[in-house]
Every structure is written in structure tokens, then in C-alpha cells.
Amino acid sequence: MNLPNIDKVQGVIIRLRSNENSRESKNALIAMLEELLRKEEASIKKKHLSERYGLEMTTDTAEKVNVMCNLSEVVLEKGIEKGIEKGIEKGIDSTIENMLTSGSFTDEQICVATGKNLDYILEFKKKS
Numbered sequence: 063m064n065l066p067n068i069d070k071v072q073g074v075i076i077r078l079r080s081n082e083n084s085r086e087s088k089n090a091l092i093a094m095l096e097e098l099l100r101k102e103e104a105s106i107k108k109k110h111l112s113e114r115y116g117l118e119m120t121t122d123t124a125e126k127v128n129v130m131c132n133l134s135e136v137v138l139e140k141g142i143e144k145g146i147e148k149g150i151e152k153g154i155d156s157t158i159e160n161m162l163t164s165g166s167f168t169d170e171q172i173c174v175a176t177g178k179n180l181d182y183i184l185e186f187k188k189k190s
Contacts, residue, residue, distance in 0.1 A: 076091070076092060076095065078092065078095055078096050078099060079096065090115060093114075093115070094111060094115055094117070097110050097111055097114070097115075098111075098127065098130045098131065098134065099130075099134040104127060104128055104131040107127060107131060108124060108127050111127065154176050154177070154178065155186070157175065157176055158172055158176055158178070158183065158186055159186075159190065161175065161176075162186075162187065162190065169183050169184070
């Protein structure tokens with residue numbers, strides 16, 4: 063067997079639909095992936111994959127489904143964490159803007175109140 067591209071990373075991007083009320087995809091691969099990433103218990107996903115798509119649930123396949131289910135949870139958790147971080151940053155920037163607008167606070171006081179360094183505050187003032 064000749065595998066000339068074995069040392070290269072190759073991938074495929076598949077856009078999955080996020081609407082849980084949408085009809086099942088006509089593409090079996092996409093439908094199965096959407097099933098795997100659905101917000102349901104792993105046991106329900108395994109049952110659907112077996113019944114709807116004829117996937118034989120061997121011990122090995124069941125373990126792989128569990129890994130995929132855990133992966134989707136990790137991706138969701140990371141997305142939530144990232145969203146929280148962005149929200150916190152926006153809140154801090156809003157606080158800085160309000161403190162600067164009031165004219166009642168020194169740059170050093172704003173640094174203490176927001177936990178940002180002086181360079182960040184000075185850069186923020188340039189952008190405003």
C-alpha cells in the first residue's frame with residue numbers, strides 16, 4: 063500500500079446545524095455527527111445510532127461513542143468559558159469607560175479598581 067501523504071495533516075470541515083428542531087439530514091454522515099453532538103445522554107445516542115443508522119454497538123464502538131460524547135461536552139464547556147471571559151472583559155472595559163467619563167478617578171485608581179495595568183488604561187484612553 064502506497065501512502066505518500068501520510069506525514070501531512072489532512073482534514074475536512076463539516077458544518078453541522080445547531081437547530082435541534084431541524085429535520086434529519088439526508089447525508090448519513092452529517093446526521094450521525096449531529097446525533098453524536100446532540101444534548102442527550104450517551105445511552106440514548108448509542109440507541110439512536112444503532113437503530114437509525116445500523117451502527118453495531120460493539121464494546122469498541124460504544125467506547126468511541128462515549129469519547130465523542132465527552133468531546134462535545136468539552137467543546138461546549140470551553141465555549142462557555144470563552145464566553146464568560148469575553149463578558150468579564152467587556153464588563154471591565156465598561157467600568158473603565160464609566161470611570162474615565164466621570165472624571166472622578168485617577169488612572170491609578172482605575173488600575174486598582176479593574177485589576178488592569180497602567181499601560182492598558184492608557185491604551186484604552188487612546189482608543190476612546
